[in-house]
Amino acid sequence: MPRWDPDARERLVAAALQLFTDQGYDNTTVAEIAEQAGLTKSTFFRHFTDKREVLSAGQEVLSRLFAEGIAAAPPEATPLSAIAAGLDRAAGAMTDFNRELGPRLHAVIATSAELQERAALKQVGMAAAMADALRARDVPPLTATLAAEVGALAFKEAYSNWVADDNTEDLGSLARTALDDLRASVDNLD
Amino acid sequence: MPRWDPDARERLVAAALQLFTDQGYDNTTVAEIAEQAGLTKSTFFRHFTDKREVLSAGQEVLSRLFAEGIAAAPPEATPLSAIAAGLDRAAGAMTDFNRELGPRLHAVIATSAELQERAALKQVGMAAAMADALRARDVPPLTATLAAEVGALAFKEAYSNWVADDNTEDLGSLARTALDDLRASVDNLD
Numbered sequence: 001m002p003r004w005d006p007d008a009r010e011r012l013v014a015a016a017l018q019l020f021t022d023q024g025y026d027n028t029t030v031a032e033i034a035e036q037a038g039l040t041k042s043t044f045f046r047h048f049t050d051k052r053e054v055l056s057a058g059q060e061v062l063s064r065l066f067a068e069g070i071a072a073a074p075p076e077a078t079p080l081s082a083i084a085a086g087l088d089r090a091a092g093a094m095t096d097f098n099r100e101l102g103p104r105l106h107a108v109i110a111t112s113a114e115l116q117e118r119a120a121l122k123q124v125g126m127a128a129a130m131a132d133a134l135r136a137r138d139v140p141p142l143t144a145t146l147a148a149e150v151g152a153l154a155f156k157e158a159y160s161n162w163v164a165d166d167n168t169e170d171l172g173s174l175a176r177t178a179l180d181d182l183r184a185s186v187d188n189l190d
Numbered sequence: 191m192p193r194w195d196p197d198a199r200e201r202l203v204a205a206a207l208q209l210f211t212d213q214g215y216d217n218t219t220v221a222e223i224a225e226q227a228g229l230t231k232s233t234f235f236r237h238f239t240d241k242r243e244v245l246s247a248g249q250e251v252l253s254r255l256f257a258e259g260i261a262a263a264p265p266e267a268t269p270l271s272a273i274a275a276g277l278d279r280a281a282g283a284m285t286d287f288n289r290e291l292g293p294r295l296h297a298v299i300a301t302s303a304e305l306q307e308r309a310a311l312k313q314v315g316m317a318a319a320m321a322d323a324l325r326a327r328d329v330p331p332l333t334a335t336l337a338a339e340v341g342a343l344a345f346k347e348a349y350s351n352w353v354a355d356d357n358t359e360d361l362g363s364l365a366r367t368a369l370d371d372l373r374a375s376v377d378n379l380d
Contacts, residue, residue, distance in 0.1 A: 078379065078380045079378065079379050079380070080379045080380045081380070114307075116311055117304075117307035117308045117310065117311040118307045120307065120310040120311035120313070120314045121306055121307040121310035121311075123310070123314065124310045124313065124314070140375070140378070142343075142347070142371055142372065142375050143375040143378045143379065145343060146340070146343065146372060146375050146376065146379065147379055149339045149340075149343065150336070150339075150379065153332075153335060153336060153339065157332070181332055182332065182336060183379075183380065185330070185332050185333040185336050186336065186376055186379070188269065188330070188333045189268065189269050189270045189333065189336065189337055189340065189373075189376070190268045190269070190270045190271070190373065
């Protein structure tokens with residue numbers, strides 16, 4: 001048994017990833033995922049519209065958390081400080097469950113062009129969610145878009161360090177470090 | 191007759207877009223595209239692997255042009271100056287044909303989640319191509335990734351202004367302006 005106490009949603013994700021890894025994404029049905037998780041198909045469909053969504057639901061959740069964190073930043077926060085608040089909010093919601101399953105999820109996505117395409121659209125969507133949240137704070141559009149890209153890069157870099165085997169730092173502090181590194185890189189652009 | 195002198199490839203793209211627009215992407219076959227262009231199916235397959243590729247081939251070409259322009263920049267060029275050289279190279283290859291068909295291509299892509307997903311992956315690929323070309327110039331990885339995102343944003347902004355109905359500026363000068371605007375935005379991030 002895994003050491004976390006999984007709810008239905010996490011059990012479905014874990015079961016789906018196990019099956020995708022063992023027998024391939026294309027060969028796996030929703031019925032098999034539900035059975036493997038010890039749940040019914042209708043429970044599956046309360047959480048996900050189809051098996052593809054199991055793989056991209058995390059990116060949707062992250063987009064929402066980024067946007068919430070940015071919206072909740074103090075009014076005087078600079079664009080990158082608001083981004084930092086968004087990264088904090090998202091990092092705070094990521095658990096050991098995410099850390100363990102992330103690399104397996106990426107391995108499954110890497111097996112299929114169709115899955116990579118969907119993941120890319122969600123990735124673009126994460127930056128767009130941050131840019132929208134900044135524009136709602138009256139950050140000028142181009143600055144908002146640029147700050148959002150910096151935020152997306154910071155999260156990607158931090159996440160990739162977080163799931164590394166030898167990492168012991170928490171995701172939030174890795175995200176802060178990545179954002180600081182990007183701030184420093186800005187000075188080397190020209 | 192259009193005023194450009196289309197070669198087989200351009201005729202195929204124009205025919206495909208016409209059919210996708212008139213009868214829908216899903217309802218259009220490669221045989222119909224070839225017939226509409228006055229060419230054979232085997233000519234189609236010398237240019238494209240399938241009908242989806244008609245929509246993304248332009249992004250592949252741009253990725254190559256960005257990379258070539260960056261590689262050809264003077265050794266002393268800063269990351270953003272090398273990006274500017276990449277944008278110049280790509281802008282110089284874009285013709286009236288691209289300007290006229292671009293908006294119709296985007297309208298077709300907007301009709302289908304599958305097509306949007308593929309376009310997103312190609313978009314991510316364009317930034318990755320620029321970052322790779324910068325790293326080949328010994329630009330540090332994080333700076334290269336950031337500069338590439340700035341370049342991708344500049345091109346996107348310039349392209350969107352270029353295809354606007356009332357625009358009279360050429361794409362190259364619009365790209366320079368967009369890059370300068372982004373340079374200025376960098377100062378407002380913090």
